[in-house]
Amino acid sequence: MAERPDRWIGVALDRQIKPGSSNPAIVGGNAIAVWRAEKGPANVWEDRCPHRGMRLSFGFVRDGMLRCIYHGWGYELGGHCASIPAHPDLAPPKTICANVYRSEERYGIIWTNLSESPNAPLPDAGPDQGWQSIRSVYVARQVAAVKGGLASFDWGGGRVEEIGEGAALVNAGGLSLLIAIQPVDESKTGLHVVAKGEGAKDAKARLAWASRLERLRGSIEAQS
Amino acid sequence: MAIKLYDYSLSGSCYKVRLLLGFLDLEYERHPIGFYPEREHRTETFRAINPLGQIPVLEDDGIRLRDAQAILCHLANKYDMSGLWLPRAPELYGLVMMWLMFAGGELMAASAARLHDLLGYDLDIETARRNAHAAFRILDDHLTRREIEGGTWIVGDHPTIADVACFPYTALSNDGGIGLEDYPALRNWLRSFMHLPKFDAMSGISEFA
Ligand SMILES: N[C@@H](CCC(=O)N[C@@H](CS)C(=O)NCC(=O)O)C(=O)O
Ligand code: FES
Numbered sequence: 001m002a003e004r005p006d007r008w009i010g011v012a013l014d015r016q017i018k019p020g021s022s023n024p025a026i027v028g029g030n031a032i033a034v035w036r037a038e039k040g041p042a043n044v045w046e047d048r049c050p051h052r053g054m055r056l057s058f059g060f061v062r063d064g065m066l067r068c069i070y071h072g073w074g075y076e077l078g079g080h081c082a083s084i085p086a087h088p089d090l091a092p093p094k095t096i097c098a099n100v101y102r103s104e105e106r107y108g109i110i111w112t113n114l115s116e117s118p119n120a121p122l123p124d125a126g127p128d129q130g131w132q133s134i135r136s137v138y139v140a141r142q143v144a145a146v147k148g149g150l151a152s153f154d155w156g157g158g159r160v161e162e163i164g165e166g167a168a169l170v171n172a173g174g175l176s177l178l179i180a181i182q183p184v185d186e187s188k189t190g191l192h193v194v195a196k197g198e199g200a201k202d203a204k205a206r207l208a209w210a211s212r213l214e215r216l217r218g219s220i221e222a223q224s
Numbered sequence: 225m226a227i228k229l230y231d232y233s234l235s236g237s238c239y240k241v242r243l244l245l246g247f248l249d250l251e252y253e254r255h256p257i258g259f260y261p262e263r264e265h266r267t268e269t270f271r272a273i274n275p276l277g278q279i280p281v282l283e284d285d286g287i288r289l290r291d292a293q294a295i296l297c298h299l300a301n302k303y304d305m306s307g308l309w310l311p312r313a314p315e316l317y318g319l320v321m322m323w324l325m326f327a328g329g330e331l332m333a334a335s336a337a338r339l340h341d342l343l344g345y346d347l348d349i350e351t352a353r354r355n356a357h358a359a360f361r362i363l364d365d366h367l368t369r370r371e372i373e374g375g376t377w378i379v380g381d382h383p384t385i386a387d388v389a390c391f392p393y394t395a396l397s398n399d400g401g402i403g404l405e406d407y408p409a410l411r412n413w414l415r416s417f418m419h420l421p422k423f424d425a426m427s428g429i430s431e432f433a
Binding site: 013060207210 | 369412430
């Protein structure tokens, strides 16, 4: 059974969830759709249409609604079904509702808490402003191995410090990297990485950090 | 003389060619091949047209071409007066060729997975999916760097035949049981491609993006 502990898990970089898009992700074995209307914050829903179970991450966004790709049912922010194309004159019953999870955007990362009674605080990495996205990487190893890999990686002199279970901070020469750690399943972990400081301002530097994260992925996957 | 395409509507390789014909507003005659279940591409008659027994094949003014990538080069070279789809600038041309080869090479693992799942081809599906994921990761890493540089397309500031060649089997990956969860930049590139003017969907690809 997929678990839904009460904690915040980073699932994507804010910048990579485009306006008017729906995107698939897996968190601790739970399939989710991360979607954004034409404007506004990202939403995290169970990746399952209440009609016949089609994945909502395959859906598309129109007029602020997430539409299922299968029969076109449209769901408003909050999850209520507001439109059934086959029955345009029918007001859909209020009981038809997608399963909505809590989500927050902070530090340029989209976080979700899948618990039914979410109380845990978001990881605290200081002020929200000034974070630049570097990239997401998915590593074909479970969380424990990836955390080990983070600790032993050559960050160019930087130190790694865990902040709670779901994130880590690296301080390397005037630059802070925040890494959200997403358990995908028993064999995969996602890392969503943002940076702050002088060294994060120009694209060349961010490209160099993106390459370094590819090396991190390679070094962890090279271990058996 | 008219352009003639030996075509199968569910073929991702034929779709590469149909996409570019559409982007370039070219009229053509469609010669449908009974790929499944008839296996018309394996008949003696069709092997006289393409000894490899594969589609697409394109005929244009006495020239007969096989291989989707070669056909894309031919069409862009001959008909795209803007030069945007096949840029000749030395800093772009080689890169377009490189990603074209990737589309006809490594990315075809996603086609193999799809033939297995959709048409029951007898092949090692685990290997096909693993190789497809390896190819998607390479393309996603590249597109991630392009995003950081402020770019959208595989090469340069305009979509090229490299994008056209890489699009079909990436967009159809779900047909082969391959999810795109791990490839955010690749997903955003797919969506940008589907928003291009004159973009045409095919079965297995949503017309909405
Ligand atoms: N290298 C060729 C490969 C095309 C290809 O794989 N075509 C498939 C249909 S999508 C085919 O004809 N397969 C028949 C076979 O190999 O048996 C190209 O890129 O056009
Ligand atoms: S399954 Fe979603 S609308 Fe039918």
